Amino acid sequence: MNQGADIHHRIARISAHLNPPTNHLQMEGGSSLLRADCRAKGGSPGFKVAILGAAGGIGQPLSMLMKMNPLVSVLHLYDVVNTPGVTSDISHMDTGAVVRGFVGQTQLEDALTGMDLVIIPAGVPRKPGMTRDDLFNINAGIVKTLSEGIAKCCPKAIVNVISNPVNSTVPIAAEVFKKAGTYDPRRLLGVTMLDVVRANTFVAEVLGLDPREVDVPVVGGHAGVTILPLLSQIKPACSFTQEETKYLTTRIQNGGTEVVEAKAGAGSATLSMAYAAVKFADACLRGLRGDAGVIECAFVSSQVTELPFFASRVRLGRNGVEEIYPLGPLNEYERAGLEAAKKELGGSIDKGVSFVRK
Numbered sequence: 641m642n643q644g645a646d647i648h649h650r651i652a653r654i655s656a657h658l659n660p661p662t663n664h665l666q667m668e669g670g671s672s673l674l675r676a677d678c679r680a681k682g683g684s685p686g687f688k689v690a691i692l693g694a695a696g697g698i699g700q701p702l703s704m705l706m707k708m709n710p711l712v713s714v715l716h717l718y719d720v721v722n723t724p725g726v727t728s729d730i731s732h733m734d735t736g737a738v739v740r741g742f743v744g745q746t747q748l749e750d751a752l753t754g755m756d757l758v759i760i761p762a763g764v765p766r767k768p769g770m771t772r773d774d775l776f777n778i779n780a781g782i783v784k785t786l787s788e789g790i791a792k793c794c795p796k797a798i799v800n801v802i803s804n805p806v807n808s809t810v811p812i813a814a815e816v817f818k819k820a821g822t823y824d825p826r827r828l829l830g831v832t833m834l835d836v837v838r839a840n841t842f843v844a845e846v847l848g849l850d851p852r853e854v855d856v857p858v859v860g861g862h863a864g865v866t867i868l869p870l871l872s873q874i875k876p877a878c879s880f881t882q883e884e885t886k887y888l889t890t891r892i893q894n895g896g897t898e899v900v901e902a903k904a905g906a907g908s909a910t911l912s913m914a915y916a917a918v919k920f921a922d923a924c925l926r927g928l929r930g931d932a933g934v935i936e937c938a939f940v941s942s943q944v945t946e947l948p949f950f951a952s953r954v955r956l957g958r959n960g961v962e963e964i965y966p967l968g969p970l971n972e973y974e975r976a977g978l979e980a981a982k983k984e985l986g987g988s989i990d991k992g993v994s995f996v997r998k
């Protein structure tokens with residue numbers, strides 16, 4: 641066989657056992673194909689991460705940022721459209737993770753098999769005038785289907801749910817996992833990190849600080865009054881006037897709507913969300929690696945209140961959520977906020993549970 645034919649033969653051989661439609665098939669040179677294949681098979685240390693909804697407004701920058709994360713060795717990009725292009729594009733970044741693309745329901749199982757962490761930003765976003773709950777009718781079914789795939793193909797994966805309404809989609813995923821007999825509450829987390837990111841930013845603005853120096857716990861859920869910033873517990877310790885407290889609480893609770901209105905029909909937060917999702921996913925991966933003291937806020941199965949799910953500070957470890965911290969001392973304003981949050985949150989959780997049990 642001449643040299644050109646030999647290379648073509650090697651490419652064909654490798655193509656046959658790489659997942660379709662991977663970017664590697666478009667690379668030139670048999671030797672690089674072989675090396676990428678070895679790394680994909682676990683030759684390089686790191687975690688295997690799938691992003692479901694990878695071609696969307698959040699999915700694309702999230703995929704790019706996860707490709708830059710040194711803890712990721714394999715990155716699977718799944719969507720019902722456009723993943724071949726996104727995968728090809730992102731795969732040219734000279735970072736460690738091997739990227740593979742999967743498109744359409746028939747490739748969902750391949751996308752999920754063997755994953756350590758699955759991030760779900762699949763689903764429709766809000767338009768001005770809509771609540772997150774208005775997305776339920778479409779997104780509930782999407783999250784249900786994707787969760788069924790996870791239960792079947794990677795039941796031990798940590799799952800980060802971004803799709804709205806998070807207050808309902810997390811209970812939906814939990815019910816699907818219960819039905820499948822795979823539910824481990826420690827491994828299912830609703831992503832509320834954007835609320836913390838916003839709270840840090842807005843509080844830093846008021847205090848004249850660098851946002852990186854500020855840490856605001858945000859508890860409850862991820863919609864309107866269920867988003868409850870605990871300004872009395874911020875680090876560094878600081879007090880606010882009543883006016884500042886009201887301004888900050890309202891702005892943090894309406895952060896999503898602020899972006900939806902500014903985008904004027906073109907969707908909701910995508911870039912700040914991708915940043916927040918990566919910050920949270922990185923914390924989950926550091927926990928999986930066994931790092932000590934990884935603490936973030938997340939919407940999880942919880943006994944912190946009488947509700948079955950609640951967002952609060954959690955410690956992340958090798959099994960996902962290793963410890964859930966109590967809310968700590970609340971001031972009068974926060975106690976009233978907690979009551980309002982619980983009232984709305986209870987209904988959203990029930991709605992998610994009934995969707996699967998019906």
Ligand SMILES: NC(=O)c1ccc[n+]([C@@H]2O[C@H](COP(=O)([O-])OP(=O)(O)OC[C@H]3O[C@@H](n4cnc5c(N)ncnc54)[C@H](O)[C@@H]3O)[C@@H](O)[C@H]2O)c1
Binds near residue numbers: 718721833834
């Ligand atoms: N948790 C949060 O803090 C937070 C923040 C921002 C947005 N969100 C939510 O994230 C979701 C996505 O927002 P976006 O701006 O990226 O929307 P988008 O419309 O830009 O992207 C969504 C992607 O999901 C894909 N998709 C649809 N059905 C799918 C399925 N069955 N399987 C896989 N992929 C599927 C679409 O093809 C699309 O590429 C929305 O529900 C939005 O409300 C949550």
Ligand SMILES: O=C(O)C[C@H](O)C(=O)O
Binds near residue numbers: 862895897909
């Ligand atoms: O507001 C939205 O609809 C998207 C997201 O939940 C956000 O908080 O930005």
